[in-house]
Amino acid sequence: MTAATDSHAAAPPRKPAREFFYRHRAVIRLTHWINALAILFLLASGLNIFNAHPRLYWGIYGADSDPAFLSIEAFDTAAGPRGITQIGPWHFDTTGILGWSKYMGEYANRAWPHWLTIPGYQDLADARHWHFMFAWLLALNGLLYLVWSFTTRHVQRDIWPTPADLRAVPRSILDHILLRHPTGEEAKRYNVLQRFAYLGVIILITLMVLTGLTMSPGIDAFCPWLLDLFGGRQSARTIHFLSASLIVLFVFVHLVEVVLAGPINEIRSMLTGNYVVPKGDHK
C-alpha cells in the first residue's frame, strides 16, 4: 500500500454526492403546468356558469319544476333570506358561503361566492368565454399529453400498474398512512396509489371533456350516442359537476403529497425535470 492510498483511506468520509434522476421529460412538464392553469380557470368559471342555474338533475331534461338532486338556492324565511344547499333529501343552511353570500359589501343571491368564481361578478356570458377558451386549451393540451404519453409508452410503463404493484396495494396504503416515503430505486418509480391517482385524473379529465361536449346541442346532433352514454343532457351536466368535484379532491391530495414528500424537490422536478433521489437511512 502506498502512502497516498493510506492518507485517502484515513480522510473523513466525503459527503455522498446527491443523485439526480431525470424524472419528468419536457412535454410532461409543459403539459402539466398548462393543465394546472386550465383546470383552475375551468373550475372557477364553471362555478360562475353553475350560478346561472344552481340546480342539478338526473335524466334527459330538468328545469325549475323538476326534482333536483342538488341545489344551492336562496330562500326567504322568517329570519330573512337564507342560503340553502340541498343534496337529495338533506337540506343545509349555508348562508354566507353557498346560496346567499356577500359581494362588494352586500348580500346577493349567488350559489357559489364571488371569491370562488371567475369572473368574480356574476355574468354567464363572460364566464362562458373564459370557460370555452380554457376548454380548448385543456382539450388540445390533453390530446398532446395523451398522444405523446402513449407513443413514448409513458402511460404503459410509468402509470399503468404492474401485477407486482397490484399485490403491493396494502403495503402502499400502509406506507401512505405512516407517511413513509420511498428511497433509492423505489423513489424513481411511481407507487401503485400514485398510479391509480394519475390514471384516475386522466379518466376524470376525459369525462369532463365528454360530458361538457354532451351539453352542446350542436355536438349532440353530431354524436347522439354521447347522450345515451351519459343518460341524457342533464345527467351529463351532473356528471360534469361530480367529475369536477373529484378533480378538486385530486388536486387537494396531490398538493398535500407534494408538501409531505418534500415540496422543493418535487416542484423542482416538475420545473427542470431533475429529481434528487432520497437516500435511505441504511445507506
Add this chain to the structure above:
Amino acid sequence: MSNALKVTRRAAMAAGFAGAGVLVWEANSLTLTPAMQRIFRAAETWTKLAQRTLLLPGQLAREYPAADISPVFKANGTLNPGTDEYAASAANNFIDWRLKIDGLVAHPMSLSVAQIRKLPARTQITRHDCVEGWSAIGQWTGVPLGLLLKAAGIAPNARYAVFHCADNLDGEPAKGGQQSPGQYYESSDLVDAFHPQTIIAYALNGRPLDIPHGAPLRLRVERQLGYKMAKYVNRIEITDSFAGIAGGRGGYWEDRGYDWYAGI
C-alpha cells in the same frame, strides 16, 4: 445545456408563471379588455368552425318519444310582451298578427297566423337547452322556415335571417351582466335557416302556443341554445350583415356579450 440557454429557459419559465399569476389575479379586470375579447372571439370562431365542419348541414337534433315530454316546459325571458298592441292582438286571438318576410328577397311577404297554419307543417319532439343550463322537452308544430324563404326567394347575397320580435326585454337576472332593456331580436345563418328542423312554430304539445312560450309564432333552431329561439316573431329580415341592427352583433343577447354561435 449551455449556461446562456439555461438562463433563457429560466427567464421564459419565470415569465410564464408571472403571466399565469397575473391572468388569475386580474381575471375580472381583464375580461372586458379588447385583447381578451379578441381571444374569446377566436375561441368562439374555432367552436363554430369545428361544429360546422363536423355537422352535416341537414344533420338532425335528436327527436324524443312522447313519453319523454317534460311535465312543465319552463318559460324564460319575456313571459308577456305587455304592450297595449300585443294585449289587443292576444285578446283578438292574434287574428291581426302578421309575419313579414322582407329584406333581400324577391317577393316580400306578409302572412297571417291562419295562412301559416295552412302551410305544410312539421311536428317534432325536441329538447330545449337553455344557456343557463336547464333543459325541457316539448313537441313543437310549425312551418319549416326553409319553405317560407324559398317562397320569398332570397337574393344571392343573402347571408342571415334576422328575427324581429314584439317583446322588449330588460334582462334575465340569472344571466347577469349588462342588461339594458331592448327590443328582442335574433338571427341565424342560412345553414340553420334551411335546416329541416328549423320551424316557425305555432303549437306546443298539441295546443296553440301560449303567451309565455311566444304566442302566436316563435322560432325553433334545434341545434342551438334557447336564446336563439326568438318568441313573438313578427318579422323576418333577410340581410347580408348585422350592421345597423340594434347593437350590430346579431341578437339581443349577443349585444350583451353572448356568443352569436350558440351550438355549445
